[in-house]
Amino acid sequence: MFSLAVDLRGVDVLAVGGGPVSARRIRAFLAEGARVTCVAPVLCGDLHPLPDGVTWHERELVDSDLDGVRLVHTATGDHEVDARVAALATERGLWCVNASAVQEGTAAVPARAQVDTPSGVVSVAVTSSDPVRSVQLRNRIAHDLRTQPADLRPRRAHSGWVALVGGGPGDAGLLTARALTLLHTADVVVIDRLAPQAVLETLDPDVIVVDVGKSTGHHPVPQTEINRILVEHARAGLGVVRLKGGDPFVLGRGGEEREACEAAGVPCEVVPGITSALSVPLAAGIPVTHRGVSKGFSVVSGHEELPWLPIASAHTVVILMGVSTLRQSVADLVAAGRDPLCPAAIIERGWLPDQRVTCAPLGELADAAETAGVRAPAVVVIGDVVTLGPDWTENVPAGTS
Ligand SMILES: C[S@@+](CC[C@H](N)C(=O)[O-])C[C@H]1O[C@@H](n2cnc3c(N)ncnc32)[C@H](O)[C@@H]1O
Structure with a gap:
């Protein structure tokens, strides 16, 4: 058979048979905009309730059912009936898919x-x-x-768009399938310091890469400028992926970027990513909840005040952007009532080859971090769950675990 793509919008399709194959195809025809008439004495559960856009005749086929139809699909489960329907359709010069004997029809639905x-x-x-x-x-x-890397960019002029894509904690293997599809459709990639840099090597050489990476205390590209870059490229008719570390909506200013796009009338898709808040503790073998140990967790920024968090060490606290303010954060938590002996860990550069874990009871965490020379990016985890990771027993001072 010759492969041909057809436009089914507004086309009358006759589906003979009410079983699961018919049901699947009816939904596919409807999704393409066809008007479907179904002739079958009974319908299977997949057609209950009857989808909008389908007219059902609860009986066997009569010849006049083919009047005004442009495509026939027969899947009655009875080879002879399907063959009769296919013959009728062919007599009238109609395309017919015969689901029980694909080679005997005059059309086929490809995989x-x-x-x-x-x-x-x-x-x-x-x-x-x-x-x-x-x-x-x-x-x-x-x-x-x-x-897989494949250039999906359209070669014709198209209208611009922005996708705010969560890139996960830094390992390109943790990008979602949707993130990869968008990256390979983009004309421009605007990338953060903590996003997986290795994925850039898989892009076509003429993709424009704009590095807006930020490091603690040093903001080379202000947020308003990032917003401007996104909007300007999209308005120029380019597809823009804003590749961010972790998840765009977890302490990532993704909301502001989406607002800037919306205000400029630029279509904006947001793609979730694997947040460092959960995946970096995991990289150190620390589950943020564990049956019998912890039932819940809070994720906060180190720049925020911590006194309102639950103080029980069974409640896990995860702090992002917390290295420079660690001493103050610890003091706030202890002042709020959290036990200074509560297990704690700092994981630097999670998922990257030089990942490092420093463990200490909460009251000693700031000193331990200073001694070890801990630097951002790092995730702080506080709670009993820290004892479930392999680094706790090795590193904590004797008598505190
Ligand atoms: C501006 S926040 C962005 C968080 C991001 N939206 C997310 O969902 O992971 C940056 C902070 O995330 C944490 N972080 C991100 N990637 C990390 C990594 N690979 N290892 C350790 N911490 C990381 C650090 O606390 C860093 O300061």
Whole structure:
């Protein structure tokens, strides 16, 4: 069969049969904008409730059902009935998909997969004489498209867009499939210091990379300037990925960037990322909750006041951006009533080759960090869960664990 893409918007499609195959195809035709009439004495559970846009005739097929139709799909589960429907359709010069004998129909639905990009949908369709082989091949291609470096940028002029993409804690292997799709569709990548830098090597050389990395106490590119860069490139008709460390909406100023795009009328998608608040403790073997040890956690910035957090050491406290204010944070927590013997850890550069973990009881944490020369980026974890990580027994002073 010759592979041909067709526009089904407003097209009348007749679906004969009410089983699961029919149900799946009816939903696919509807998604493409077709008007579907279904003829079947009974409908399977997948068609309850009947989707909007479907007219159901609760009976066997009659010839007049084919009047005004442009595409017929037959999947009655009865080979002879399907063959009769296909013959009727062919007599009238209509395309017909015969689900029980694909080779006997005059049309076939390929194994399909879609990758949505802000500049349009990329479709993959595979047909062959063996539907199982088609599906396997389709799965392979679809997986590669979502996960392997492939330039998905449209070559024609398109309207600009921004995607605020969470890049995870720094290891490119922790990027989501959606993040990769958008990165490979972008004309411009605006990247943070803590975002996974290695992914840049997979981009096409003509992708514009803007480094707006910030380090503690040193802000090379102010937030208003970042907002301007995003909006300006998108207004110039470019697709912009703003690749951020962790999750855009966890102490990441993603909300402000989205507001700036919205105010400028630029379409903006936000893609969640793996936040360092949870994944960096994990990298050090510390679960933020653990049955019988901790049922909950708080994530705060080191620049905030800490007195209102629960003080029990069973409640885990995770502090981001907390290195420079560590001594004050510890003093605030202890003043609020948290036990100075509460286990604590600082994980520097989580998920990166030089990750380092420093453990101490809370009251000694600031001194331990100073002695070790702890530097940002680091995540502070305070609570009984710290004892579940492998570094606690090795590092804490004798008699405190
Ligand atoms: C501005 S906040 C951004 C947080 C980010 N939105 C997130 O969800 O992970 C930056 C802070 O995240 C933490 N951080 C991010 N990546 C880290 C990493 N790989 N190792 C340790 N801390 C990290 C540090 O506390 C750093 O100061």
